Amino acid sequence: MPHSFSSNQLLKGRYSEHGRIYLLTTVTDNRRPVFENFQLGRLLVNQLKDAHDEGIVHSIAWVVMPDHCHWLIELRSKTLGELMCRIKSRSCVAINQAAQSSGRIWQKGYHDRAVRQEEVVKDIARYIVKNPIRAGLATRIGDYPLWDACWI
Structure with missing residues (x-):
């Protein structure tokens, strides 16, 4: 999903509620x-689950794609x-240890979008897990290993 925003521009107006x-x-x-x-993907999944288990977020749905992650929380x-x-x-840290490598894993910044009340959360979750x-990585969502939704 190409965009022309710098990571600093994405921070403008960011509000955590x-x-x-x-x-x-x-x-x-x-x-x-x-x-x-898959094993490196599971290391990311472990971090998503830890944030949920520690009460930082209620994880609604997520998918880990080969080069990005979507997370509805x-x-x-x-x-x-x-x-x-x-x-x-x-x-x-976990991925570099497992892969016996070093260096950056992630691009700077991230994209966030607050879900408006009138939007249907289940529809957004379905969209995420169908990524x-x-x-073209799977023909059925059950065939792809790195996803979850709270309704499953």
Whole structure:
């Protein structure tokens, strides 16, 4: 999804409201397909689950694609910036350790969109988890291993 915004421009107007639902998207550095490796994808998933289990977010749906991640959450504590810094830094350490490598995993910044009340959260969640089908990585969502939704 190309855009002409710098990461500083994305910060303008960013507001973290506890109890609000957000769609978050983050992309790997240079769009490297890091998560084609299932084990490395699971390391990111572990960080998403930890944030949920620790009460920082209520995780509604997510999908880890080869070079990016979409995550639909209800923010419970911390700010969006603190949440994403935590997810990206901890997953980077885990992935570099597992891959016996070093360096950046993630592009700077992330995209967030507050979900308006009139939007249907289940429709957004369905759109997220169908990403692998649209990308040609699976013909059925059950065939793709790196996704989840709270209704399943």
